[in-house]
Amino acid sequence: MDLRFYNSMTRRVEPFETLRPGKVGMYTCGPTVYNFAHIGNFRAYLFEDFLRRTLEFAGYAVRQVMNLTDVDDKTIRGSQAAGKPLKAYTKPYIEAFFEDLRTLNVEPAAVYPAATDHIPEMQRLIQALFDKGIAYKSEDGSVYFSVDKFPAYGRLAHLDRTALRSGVRIAADEYDKEGVGDFALWKGWDEQDGDVAWDAPWGRGRPGWHLECSAMSMKYLGPSFDLHTGGIDNLFPHHENEIAQAEAVTGKPFVRTWMHCAHLRVNGEKMSKSLGNFFTLRDLQAKGWAGREIRYVLLGAQYRQPLNFTFEALAAARAALTRVDDCVDALTARAAQTGVADDGARVASALPAFEAALADDLNAPEAFAALFAFVRAANAALNAGLTPAGAAAALDELRRMDRVLGFVFFGRAPKVEIPPDIQALADARATARAAKDWAASDRLRDELAAKGWQVRDGKDGQTLKPLAK
Ligand code: AMP
Ligand code: ZN
Numbered sequence: 001m002d003l004r005f006y007n008s009m010t011r012r013v014e015p016f017e018t019l020r021p022g023k024v025g026m027y028t029c030g031p032t033v034y035n036f037a038h039i040g041n042f043r044a045y046l047f048e049d050f051l052r053r054t055l056e057f058a059g060y061a062v063r064q065v066m067n068l069t070d071v072d073d074k075t076i077r078g079s080q081a082a083g084k085p086l087k088a089y090t091k092p093y094i095e096a097f098f099e100d101l102r103t104l105n106v107e108p109a110a111v112y113p114a115a116t117d118h119i120p121e122m123q124r125l126i127q128a129l130f131d132k133g134i135a136y137k138s139e140d141g142s143v144y145f146s147v148d149k150f151p152a153y154g155r156l157a158h159l160d161r162t163a164l165r166s167g168v169r170i171a172a173d174e175y176d177k178e179g180v181g182d183f184a185l186w187k188g189w190d191e192q193d194g195d196v197a198w199d200a201p202w203g204r205g206r207p208g209w210h211l212e213c214s215a216m217s218m219k220y221l222g223p224s225f226d227l228h229t230g231g232i233d234n235l236f237p238h239h240e241n242e243i244a245q246a247e248a249v250t251g252k253p254f255v256r257t258w259m260h261c262a263h264l265r266v267n268g269e270k271m272s273k274s275l276g277n278f279f280t281l282r283d284l285q286a287k288g289w290a291g292r293e294i295r296y297v298l299l300g301a302q303y304r305q306p307l308n309f310t311f312e313a314l315a316a317a318r319a320a321l322t323r324v325d326d327c328v329d330a331l332t333a334r335a336a337q338t339g340v341a342d343d344g345a346r347v348a349s350a351l352p353a354f355e356a357a358l359a360d361d362l363n364a365p366e367a368f369a370a371l372f373a374f375v376r377a378a379n380a381a382l383n384a385g386l387t388p389a390g391a392a393a394a395l396d397e398l399r400r401m402d403r404v405l406g407f408v409f410f411g412r413a414p415k416v417e418i419p420p421d422i423q424a425l426a427d428a429r430a431t432a433r434a435a436k437d438w439a440a441s442d443r444l445r446d447e448l449a450a451k452g453w454q455v456r457d458g459k460d461g462q463t464l465k466p467l468a469k
Contacts, residue, residue: 001058003359006304008235008258009156013361016257018226023061025225026052027217027255029234030066030112033093034074038278039294039309040264040271042104044231046295047261047303047362049106051229053404054358064109065220068094071115072173072209076196086196087116100281103291105406113216115207119198121215122207126185128249130202141188141203144169147181150244154180156258157236170237173209183241184208210241214254217242223250232260233270261303271309279309292411293317299364299405320372324408327375328398330382330458334391342389347381347397350374354401371401371408418464422453426464429455433462 003016018024028048031037037045048064055062069075070090079089094114101108115122126143129135134149147153148166159180168181189197189204197204207215217225223246230239239258246254263270266277284294296317301307350370357366378386378394386394402408418426429444448455454465 001355001359003054003058004361005257005259006361008260009255011158018060019224019256022059024055024063024227025221026055026062026064026227026229027213027221027225028064028066028109028228029213029230029238030068031093031097032069032072032074033090033097034072034078035093035273036096036280036282037100038271038273038280039284039298040278041231042100042281042294043264043298043307044229044261045101045106046104046298048229049104049406050299050303050362050364050404051227051259052107053406054362057355057358057404063221065111065113065217066109067213067216068097068112068114069209069212070094071196071206071212076193076206079196080192080194096282103281103285104295105291105410107406111220113220115212115216118212118216118219119207121219122211123198123200125211125215125245125249127201129185129245132248134248135185137202138169138188140190141205142169142171142184143186143188143202143205144182145185145241145244145248147183147244150248152247153244154240156240156243159236159240173238180237183210183237185211185245210238211245213238214242214245218246218250223252223254225255227257227259228255229259229261232262235260259303262306264298265306265308268308284314289314289318290411292407293321295407295410296321299407300368302364303362321407324371324375325412327378327382328395328408328412329463331378331391331395331398334382334386335388335395337388340387342387345381345386345390347374347378347386347390347394349397350377351397351400358404367401367404371398371405374398374401416464416466418453422448422451422464425451426453426455426462430462433457 004013005016006013031041052062052064071086075086075090079086082089126135129145134146135143136146137143147164153159153164154161163180165181170181170183171187185208186200186202186205187208189206193206197206217228228239243254265271269275269277271278281294293314297313298307300317350373353373354367354370357363357370360366374397381390381394398408402410425444425448429441429448432440432444445455448464449467452467454467456463456465
């Protein structure tokens with residue numbers, strides 16, 4: 001599989017190449033753990049999961065690192081408002097984050113380094129920047145990175161360097177429109193930080209957000225690695241600053257391929273905490289939506305296209321997954337049949353189309369289309385008498401696709417227990433149908449529906465399902 005990805009650095013779709021054959025070092029900016037992550041954040045984490053699974057599907061061994069930002073303005077403010085020490089405040093959000101990743105069937109990263117566990121690494125990076133004359137201390141006790149001293153600054157964001165405002169200091173972590181200037185590496189202690197501070201040769205304080213990721217990515221992946229990802233809002237200034245901090249010290253190219261996903265939107269606006277237009281995963285679960293349905297919706301658009309969140313999309317996901325489930329159930333039932341000779345017939349493979357879609361800059365809509373083409377072909381084959389061996393082979397193919405998709409076999413509704421009175425009605429209906437007594441069969445169908453059960457007729461007889469409430 002020859003993968004081609006859009007690289008934000010070159011602004012082109014290009015062949016994916018790694019520093020070492022067959023191996024990928026991948027860093028993904030993780031959550032700021034001051035609250036529950038919202039599904040906009042999870043669009044980013046699911047895009048990264050899809051990317052990672054695609055790389056593994058293509059045969060790469062992937063080492064993924066995802067940081068936890070557990071010290072910044074927001075976590076400090078939150079812990080003070082709650083009257084708790086910082087670690088005690090962030091701990092339940094970290095646990096909730098991992099639980100949410102499991103709900104969404106996201107494969108775990110190899111390491112989840114927390115910023116507060118890596119202060120010495122960050123301080124060493126700052127010291128190295130001082131030694132090179134690139135870091136300087138300001139009157140308020142903070143330490144800044146002088147963008148003038150790093151000629152490559154602006155390469156990722158394709159900035160016009162004449163717009164750099166030399167000596168203008170940006171204390172905020174997030175982008176602000178005036179924000180192209182020197183950025184904070186270390187924030188000098190002030191009263192608002194309470195007891196959240198570490199001693200350093202240049203004065204007591206805490207690390208800047210951008211610094212966290214440079215220090216932790218290089219610690220776990222080395223000075224140069226293959227792939228760095230995040231949401232598009234991370235591109236500037238966060239990732240630009242990560243490059244500056246790393247390359248100014250090591251003199252080596254930091255990252256080969258940069259990939260960013262577009263935003264999840266609500267009514268045309270970015271879903272975000274600050275706009276208040278967000279749903280957490282838990283909000284949607286409380287409304288009865290399952291992790292696999294949310295996974296399906298968030299993965300369904302190509303990652304560089306903005307995606308508008310709607311409940312209609314969730315309902316469509318439910319219907320689509322029901323079709324997949326029905327096909328899997330029918331294939332499973334057929335595969336379990338005994339005493340049928342294998343006639344060699346197989347459902348035509350959709351893997352070539354599936355792989356081509358993934359290789360083409362993770363074209364999820366095309367990959368989903370390949371899955372549904374396969375489901376249709378499998379249903380047709382079942383109706384035409386697919387043998388148990390053919391059904392087993394089709395299930396194998398679905399399992400292969402699901403290595404990347406992660407929603408076909410994951411989180412399926414448990415097999416329902418059918419109460420004896422319902423089973424008795426269904427048996428009576430089967431008898432009526434065998435006797436071609438259609439009036440009785442229809443009456444029994446209605447009776448089952450009145451009791452909340454849907455009966456469906458298929459090649460392998462009738463199946464019962466509880467009606468959606
Ligand atoms: P944060 O916790 O704000 O640092 O965000 C964590 C990740 O979620 C980053 O990769 C962001 O770029 C990403 N992100 C935040 N909001 C959205 C959104 N509405 N759609 C997609 N990704 C987002
Ligand atoms: Zn980061």
